[in-house]
Amino acid sequence: MPKIALITGITGQDGSYLSELLLAKGYRVYGVMRRSSVFTTQRIDHLYQDRHEEHVRFKLLYGDMLDPMGLRRVLSEVRPDEVYNLAAQSHVRTSFDQPIYTGEVVAIGTLNLLEAVRDYRDSSGKDVRFYQASSSEMFGKVSEIPQTERTPFYPRSPYACAKVYAHHQTVNYREAYSLFACSGILFNHESPRRGETFVTRKITRAATRVKLGLQEKLFLGNLEAKRDWGFAGDYVEAMWLMLQQQRPDDYVIATGETHSVREFLELVFSLLDLDWQDYVEIDERYMRPAEVDILLGDASKARDLLAWKPKVNWKELAAMMVEHDVELAQRERTLADAGYALTTNAGS
């Protein structure tokens, strides 16, 4: 019998890569998505549009992290072996504008799911395994560099505070109820599927559009913040590995390299033979009330116990995103030349 996985946040960046990975491993994959008035399945359309074998092993169900009864119904319908909780209001800047909503989805939403998983485990007798998408944002105002699983948390945003709550709840369900529950403390991971309001994708989208004459300026906030950026495709493999171990635990997943937003800008614009200083303007709207200055992860534990290490480095990641976004900009150029009005991303 194939294993069954349930993924919340299936329509997001990580949900799409994790679905591909699990389908390739022979899993049946069920995803929880929110009802929306517009299509939100662009990142996973390729998994069910083709009449492949995958088509019958991939299914979407409606659900919301704020609807505990609905989550219970989904669990009893799907009867999963593994549950991956990737759903979140995941944008840090937005969490300052919507702190309560972010807290409800990220913190209470995770608790809703943990409770549903515990009851489902107890009533079905299945040894269900749970993955929680924890974040390096929890380290916030860092007390040491690099950060490990033992580094204290010091969250600096409503999003990070909510992730700390969800992280501790996950540990507590492991200790209090013997749930096989793991947290991956993932550092920033990007890809051509990254949301366009996160800084790396905002930069690759803008630089490629500038190159093709579709955009004149790029407005950004703090260029000095440093992040440990990896490739999302590598990071979802770590999620799966955590749930295949003998015992549940928490792991830092990172590349061990950190770069500033300014360095990322320089790299991306130079790949397109452009000077970023001709196009970038600083805009206060993109500054945060409290900033995380530097993140740099030490993933030694994952390397030693999971045999995990990243395959794509920083420069390869930037090149992959630029290559993808050049194609996107070329398609936009063709539409613009044919007289269609284009919408641009509002940024965030």
Ligand code: NAP
């Ligand atoms: P993402 O692209 O923003 O995807 C978030 C997903 O959550 C989307 O599918 C979204 O659905 C869904 N969602 C939001 N609110 C929901 C709700 N109330 N009920 C059900 N689903 C809801 O995020 P990502 O980059 O894939 O990240 C995946 C997870 O890892 C998130 O929990 C994030 O906080 C965490 N994380 C990410 C990183 C990173 O660098 N990417 C690092 C550490 C941790 P819609 O499509 O309908 O909006």
Ligand code: G4F
């Ligand atoms: O790309 P960002 O918005 O990502 P951030 O805040 O690090 O959060 C991401 O990674 C976390 C893991 O550490 C995840 F948990 C979280 O869900 C999310 O995926 O911003 C990166 C840096 C920040 O310091 C920000 O201030 O870029 C700086 N920045 C400068 N100008 C900007 C901009 N960020 C955005 N989004 N937009 C700007 O114009």
